[in-house]
Amino acid sequence: MGNFILMPKLGMTMTDGKIIKWLKNIGDDVEKGDYVFEVETDKTSLEVDALYDGKLLKIFFDEGETAPINYPVGYIGAEGEEIPPLPEMENAPAAETETKAAPAAAAPKAAPKKEAKPKKKIDMSKFDYELLVIGAGPGGYVAAIRAAQLGAKVAIVECDEVGGTCLNRGCIPTKALYTSAKVFGKLKHCADYGLSVSGAGFDWKKIMERKDGIVKQLTTGVAGLLKKNGVTIIKGRAKITDANTVEVDLNGTKTKHSAGYIMIATGTQPISVLKNVDKAVKINTTDDILAMQTLPKSMVIVGGGVIGVEIANIMSSFDVDVTILELMPTIIPMVDAEISTMLKSKLVAKGVKILNEVTANTIKKDGKDNVLELSNGETIKCEYILEAVGRGVVSDAFADMKLSTSPRGFITVDESMCSSVDSIYAIGDVTGGYMLAHEASEQGIIAVETMFGEAPTGEMLIPSCIFTEPEISFVGKTEQQAKDAGIPAKSFKFPFAANGKALTLGESDGFVKVVVDERYGEILGVHIIGPEASSLIHEAVMAMNLEATAQSAGHVVHAHPTLSEALMEAFLGASTGAIHM
Ligand code: FAD
Numbered sequence: 001m002g003n004f005i006l007m008p009k010l011g012m013t014m015t016d017g018k019i020i021k022w023l024k025n026i027g028d029d030v031e032k033g034d035y036v037f038e039v040e041t042d043k044t045s046l047e048v049d050a051l052y053d054g055k056l057l058k059i060f061f062d063e064g065e066t067a068p069i070n071y072p073v074g075y076i077g078a079e080g081e082e083i084p085p086l087p088e089m090e091n092a093p094a095a096e097t098e099t100k101a102a103p104a105a106a107a108p109k110a111a112p113k114k115e116a117k118p119k120k121k122i123d124m125s126k127f128d129y130e131l132l133v134i135g136a137g138p139g140g141y142v143a144a145i146r147a148a149q150l151g152a153k154v155a156i157v158e159c160d161e162v163g164g165t166c167l168n169r170g171c172i173p174t175k176a177l178y179t180s181a182k183v184f185g186k187l188k189h190c191a192d193y194g195l196s197v198s199g200a201g202f203d204w205k206k207i208m209e210r211k212d213g214i215v216k217q218l219t220t221g222v223a224g225l226l227k228k229n230g231v232t233i234i235k236g237r238a239k240i241t242d243a244n245t246v247e248v249d250l251n252g253t254k255t256k257h258s259a260g261y262i263m264i265a266t267g268t269q270p271i272s273v274l275k276n277v278d279k280a281v282k283i284n285t286t287d288d289i290l291a292m293q294t295l296p297k298s299m300v301i302v303g304g305g306v307i308g309v310e311i312a313n314i315m316s317s318f319d320v321d322v323t324i325l326e327l328m329p330t331i332i333p334m335v336d337a338e339i340s341t342m343l344k345s346k347l348v349a350k351g352v353k354i355l356n357e358v359t360a361n362t363i364k365k366d367g368k369d370n371v372l373e374l375s376n377g378e379t380i381k382c383e384y385i386l387e388a389v390g391r392g393v394v395s396d397a398f399a400d401m402k403l404s405t406s407p408r409g410f411i412t413v414d415e416s417m418c419s420s421v422d423s424i425y426a427i428g429d430v431t432g433g434y435m436l437a438h439e440a441s442e443q444g445i446i447a448v449e450t451m452f453g454e455a456p457t458g459e460m461l462i463p464s465c466i467f468t469e470p471e472i473s474f475v476g477k478t479e480q481q482a483k484d485a486g487i488p489a490k491s492f493k494f495p496f497a498a499n500g501k502a503l504t505l506g507e508s509d510g511f512v513k514v515v516v517d518e519r520y521g522e523i524l525g526v527h528i529i530g531p532e533a534s535s536l537i538h539e540a541v542m543a544m545n546l547e548a549t550a551q552s553a554g555h556v557v558h559a560h561p562t563l564s565e566a567l568m569e570a571f572l573g574a575s576t577g578a579i580h581m
Pocket of ligand 1: 135137138139140157158159160161162167169171172236238265266268286394396427429436440
């Protein structure tokens with residue numbers, strides 16, 4: 001039985017290739033390693049070699065024709081052999097190193113956003129501003145600064161403090177508390193380092209003051225940056241009244257502002273799904289936690305997602321008795337299964353109770369306590385309830401505009417972040433997606449560079465980090481996700497226990513897992529649980545962005561002793577072999 005010659009995937013973003021020249025003719029003998037055809041992609045052109053010996057029996061795509069990746073372009077077999085029929089185009093076989101003539105699963109494709117609409121020339125002289133941004137979170141303020149750097153006349157409307165959820169009620173304040181929790185944990189375990197400290201304790205008020213100080217420093221810095229870049233800050237609540245006009249309400253005084261482009265960056269707010277809650281019961285959000293003046297003795301966290309586990313980690317560090325209720329069978333269900341299991345065991349070891357596939361059916365008040373009747377029949381009491389089940393769009397700014405949205409109300413945008421109305425763009429959490437600060441910022445940059453500069457190209461890889469102990473980070477696909485998408489994937493796991501620096505830090509729990517496409521060594525995903533996971537992941541993002549293979553990334557020299565050697569070893573393990581395992 002012969003073999004199809006497949007159009008190879010020569011880069012992460014390659015979807016098809018054009019046959020420039022056949023280097024063998026039908027009937028020619030072919031030896032493994034012989035060049036058989038020349039291909040041109042959007043980035044390169046090169047010669048493709050044969051993976052098998054035999055005769056070139058059939059050419060399916062002539063010179064000048066384009067074939068999708070992993071689809072047969074020719075057939076090598078024995079003289080007189082019957083050539084099998086071509087698979088359906090949409091069921092192109094997933095190529096193997098030695099591809100047999102048998103159909104297999106389709107090659108995966110990322111669900112792309114709609115292609116950007118062609119840019120129209122706008123007469124900006126008619127408007128007060130070239131760009132008016134609504135919302136000064138990490139999406140909006142970064143977009144405003146970049147647009148100003150590109151020479152645009154920009155205003156930004158904010159009804160609260162600049163910095164948005166990220167600086168005021170999200171990333172930064174939670175990480176300030178996380179750091180206090182981590183340092184306190186180190187103090188408690190200082191004997192492990194041969195140290196002794198007496199009277200280690202904490203002052204919640206001072207921890208909160210430290211957090212507030214960091215937030216203030218950063219929000220002041222952002223306001224200064226906006227000013228320095230010539231961005232006009234308009235205080236008040238904005239509402240878009242037509243495709244180029246925004247009305248701003250500041251304590252009842254309304255002003256109108258026109259702009260060639262309007263950008264919606266209004267973010268999200270906590271949502272609630274709890275039912276049958278007694279009126280006397282207070283259901284708290286993360287906004288409440290971050291303003292909490294005293295620590296409760298006990299806390300139930302409804303939702304075992306990223307925010308739920310981060311808060312559980314912080315609270316349990318300060319001896320709050322924490323219970324997580326999670327509807328799904330695992331906590332942080334979106335991450336690699338082994339990582340989720342490991343985090344669960346770490347939280348449990350800190351005293352956190354985790355109840356999976358459980359929710360609260362009713363919540364009542366009994367004196368000072370809240371009483372939760374759970375779906376598993378149990379009843380638990382606690383002093384404080386945090387609901388962290390997700391966030392919904394802040395929509396008043398665009399409520400009258402009939403923009404196209406998803407069923408959950410997130411604004412639908414194209415590749416350049418343009419909404420269904422040509423002059424209105426939307427970025428950040430209000431468009432859904434990963435709902436992370438760095439995604440919002442990057443989307444803002446893409447949008448304004450499309451408006452005022454060169455539209456950026458290329459895929460946007462978004463790393464995710466979870467600030468627990470140990471930290472978690474990931475980018476790309478898990479092995480399971482890759483396999484579900486029909487990719488022959490394999491993974492390699494390098495433990496921090498085999499990394500010298502992690503041992504010296506006393507933080508050797510965890511691992512780096514690299515997922516690769518078995519055929520080409522393409523890095524499909526990297527998943528880390530361990531020390532400084534949130535910093536280490538960027539090496540993986542860089543490698544994937546630059547389309548390095550696991551082998552080439554593994555051959556990058558890493559200084560010793562460093563945590564990043566664990567990444568190098570994991571890349572090597574997924575290709576030519578790890579050294580220290
Ligand atoms: P936002 O930051 O929400 O900013 C929107 C702004 O618009 C707000 O300032 C709001 O006041 C303003 N606004 C809304 N409507 C109007 C209107 N009509 N007129 C005028 N102004 C308006 N992400 C990470 O990447 N890393 C983390 O560690 C992380 N931790 C988090 C922890 C918590 C507890 C939470 C809640 C979130 C966390 N996030 C984290 C998510 C991150 O905060 C968001 O992804 C990010 O802030 C979204 O940015 P944005 O610009 O889209 O919106």
